[in-house]
Amino acid sequence: xxxMVCLKQVPHQDARLDVRADGTWIQEDNIKFEINSYDTxxxxxxxxxxxxxxxxxxxxxxxxxxxxxxxxxTALGMGADRAIHVKDPEADAADALGSAKLLAAIAKxxxxxxxxxxxxSDDGNAASVGPMLAELLGIPSTTxxxxxxxxxxALTVERELEGGALEVVELQRPCLLAVQTGINQVRxxxxxxxxxxxxxxxxxxxxxxxxxAGKVGAAANKVKIEKIAPPPKGKxxxxxxxxxxxxxxxxxxxxxxxxxx
Amino acid sequence: xxxxxVIAEIQxxxxxEASLELVSFARRLAGAGYGEVKSLxxxxxxxxxAEELAKQGGGEVLxxxxxxxxxxxxxxxxxAVRAAVAAARPSLLLLSNTxxxxxxxxxIAAALDGAFxxxxxxxxxxxGKLVCHRRVFNGKLDARVAPLAEPVVATVQPGxxxxxxxxxxxxxxxxxxxxxxxxxxxVATRIAEKKGVDLSKAEIIVSGGRGVGAPEKFPEVxxxxxxxxxxxxxxxxxxxxxxxxxxxYQVGSxxxxxxxxxxxxxxxxxAIQHLVGMKNSNFIIAINKDADAPIFEVAxxxxxxxxxxxxxxxxxxxxxxxxxx
Ligand SMILES: Cc1cc2nc3c(=O)[nH]c(=O)nc-3n(C[C@H](O)[C@H](O)[C@H](O)COP(=O)(O)OP(=O)(O)OC[C@H]3O[C@@H](n4cnc5c(N)ncnc54)[C@H](O)[C@@H]3O)c2cc1C
Ligand SMILES: Nc1ncnc2c1ncn2[C@@H]1O[C@H](COP(=O)(O)O)[C@@H](O)[C@H]1O
Numbered sequence: 352x353x354x355m356v357c358l359k360q361v362p363h364q365d366a367r368l369d370v371r372a373d374g375t376w377i378q379e380d381n382i383k384f385e386i387n388s389y390d391t392x393x394x395x396x397x398x399x400x401x402x403x404x405x406x407x408x409x410x411x412x413x414x415x416x417x418x419x420x421x422x423x424x425t426a427l428g429m430g431a432d433r434a435i436h437v438k439d440p441e442a443d444a445a446d447a448l449g450s451a452k453l454l455a456a457i458a459k460x461x462x463x464x465x466x467x468x469x470x471x472s473d474d475g476n477a478a479s480v481g482p483m484l485a486e487l488l489g490i491p492s493t494t495x496x497x498x499x500x501x502x503x504x505a506l507t508v509e510r511e512l513e514g515g516a517l518e519v520v521e522l523q524r525p526c527l528l529a530v531q532t533g534i535n536q537v538r539x540x541x542x543x544x545x546x547x548x549x550x551x552x553x554x555x556x557x558x559x560x561x562x563x564a565g566k567v568g569a570a571a572n573k574v575k576i577e578k579i580a581p582p583p584k585g586k587x588x589x590x591x592x593x594x595x596x597x598x599x600x601x602x603x604x605x606x607x608x609x610x611x612x
Numbered sequence: 613x614x615x616x617x618v619i620a621e622i623q624x625x626x627x628x629e630a631s632l633e634l635v636s637f638a639r640r641l642a643g644a645g646y647g648e649v650k651s652l653x654x655x656x657x658x659x660x661x662a663e664e665l666a667k668q669g670g671g672e673v674l675x676x677x678x679x680x681x682x683x684x685x686x687x688x689x690x691x692a693v694r695a696a697v698a699a700a701r702p703s704l705l706l707l708s709n710t711x712x713x714x715x716x717x718x719x720i721a722a723a724l725d726g727a728f729x730x731x732x733x734x735x736x737x738x739x740g741k742l743v744c745h746r747r748v749f750n751g752k753l754d755a756r757v758a759p760l761a762e763p764v765v766a767t768v769q770p771g772x773x774x775x776x777x778x779x780x781x782x783x784x785x786x787x788x789x790x791x792x793x794x795x796x797x798x799v800a801t802r803i804a805e806k807k808g809v810d811l812s813k814a815e816i817i818v819s820g821g822r823g824v825g826a827p828e829k830f831p832e833v834x835x836x837x838x839x840x841x842x843x844x845x846x847x848x849x850x851x852x853x854x855x856x857x858x859x860x861y862q863v864g865s866x867x868x869x870x871x872x873x874x875x876x877x878x879x880x881x882x883a884i885q886h887l888v889g890m891k892n893s894n895f896i897i898a899i900n901k902d903a904d905a906p907i908f909e910v911a912x913x914x915x916x917x918x919x920x921x922x923x924x925x926x927x928x929x930x931x932x933x934x935x936x937x
């Protein structure tokens with residue numbers, strides 16, 4: 352059983368978000384990064400699937416600059432067997448379809464039985480790369496996955512719909528599952544795992560290595576972020592300021608006014 | 613620019629509200645000179661819904677009707693869209709950012725080698741060019757995105773605009789779809805069983821988010837305020853994902869939709885999926901240490917500060933007011 356897990360490294364959820372000088376993305380210098388929350392759940396699910404199968408290999412793949420090595424090490428520490436780092440400025444500049452093309456080239460070379468992605472990334476919130484990758488590979492996919500079961504070569508999964516409804520879908524393998532957060536409880540890397548990870552390989556690939564020179568990157572992108580900015584402020588809330596005692600006093604009198612106290 | 617294809621969703625035999633919102637965007641773009649509006653309806657025994665859509669601004673409605681479409685299947689749905697694309701040659705395809713839309717739209721964009729923009733809250737023509745507006749970083753920043761190629765496939769946030777409510781002359785055209793092999797299949801839908809707290813009945817809800825930081829802080833800090841007010845405790849999704857509280861406490865698009873008389877949000881940033889679950893509450897108080905948190909946009913009263921200071925102080929004051937302290 353060979354499982355590929357796509358990991359994106361994203362700004363830490365508590366990082367300061369300042370718009371950088373050219374106005375098209377955030378200032379990424381001097382902030383902390385982490386593995387996209389959705390992808391930690393994907394990795395955990397892959398590790399459990401390998402354990403249940405009794406044998407196999409979990410390969411983690413990430414496109415990104417040098418700093419991504421750290422997230423790949425973390426993933427290896429959690430139990431992944433091998434890592435592939437697509438390290439190339441052209442790859443970093445790719446849009447979602449470009450990223451999917453890079454990941455597809457790796458998947459074609461590795462032929463995994465199952466591919467895990469996150470439903471979406473915490474930074475761009477695109478929720479695009481997973482299904483795109485499946486389409487490029489001609490394999491079935493499903494999204495918002497909350498449960499995975501194996502039966503007779505196929506996978507039966509539950510995907511989350513709205514308002515507490517779930518949909519049960521059966522997929523032939525190979526297939527791609529874009530997981531939702533909360534599908535499992537994610538393990539931490541153990542000390543032993545971290546030590547073992549030091550000996551595990553991280554291979555690197557360039558865009559050219561993947562046969563996509565000129566086909567992926569800034570010049571090939573089909574969408575462009577022209578500008579990011581804080582959302583315009585609407586009327587907003589009436590802000591209560593001052594010492595805690597005053598703030599609390601104001602809240603209590605409001606709750607009384609509402610007839611709830 | 614050219615034809616706009618609205619890909620409608622049918623729910624319980626009717627066109628979904630979100631699909632009529634797509635018609636609004638399509639009509640607006642058409643009015644600004646983008647091109648003609650057409651639609652696609654996919655389902656089984658949905659001719660009536662297609663007729664309705666044709667009267668409600670959907671233009672020529674292509675109808676893929678057959679038992680294979682009785683339940684949503686990503687492969688079947690995608691093939692119907694491909695057939696509609698071959699027939700209508702759209703330069704813009706609009707879907708809703710719903711469990712159907714986010715499942716199939718990126719696949720369609722990849723198959724067409726087109727430009728994909730997800731979860732837009734606005735699409736407009738500027739100087740004859742399409743621009744899309746969407747949120748990034750869970751609503752903390754807005755992005756303006758320009759498609760650089762056609763066709764453009766865009767998904768739109770439900771509720772981003774009112775449903776189209778004009779009338780227009782349309783017609784229904786049957787679309788033949790030859791379904792190839794399907795590599796996945798629909799098995800069933802089910803409703804997760806509801807147990808424990810039914811937040812929809814609570815008059816007062818005090819919800820804690822990821823900012824509460826640790827599971828034990830819910831009984832220590834959030835629950836006491838809920839108790840003092842005689843209300844119920846709620847939570848945002850990350851709290852439930854982390855296993856700090858069971859799912860029945862979750863408020864939002866994948867949890868419960870609540871409309872209490874008073875909703876207090878502590879340590880919740882205000883991502884759209886949370887907001888759709890509580891923004892229609894009668895009165896909202898938000899407590900967050902980040903003055904720019906989007907939750908303050910929907911709140912009536914806002915406090916910028918540390919919840920671990922404000923919430924216990926408020927609990928004490930409420931008890932005093934009730935003469936319990
Ligand atoms: C398909 C889908 C469905 C979803 N469904 C739901 C849903 O039903 N419900 C839901 O809630 N989310 C849902 N989400 C997740 C949603 O996108 C957000 O990730 C989530 O709502 C964020 O929760 P949060 O505000 O608690 O966390 P964060 O966004 O991380 O915010 C934490 C906040 O706490 C503040 N804070 C930290 N410490 C303190 C302190 N000491 N005092 C005061 N403030 C503090 C921070 O400033 C921050 O604003 C869904 C997502 C998807 C993609
Ligand atoms: N740079 C990347 N490297 C590896 N995987 C990625 C990358 N970008 C996106 N993905 C995968 O695609 C999923 C959806 O991301 P997105 O479409 O960017 O919201 C993520 O959860 C990852 O699993």
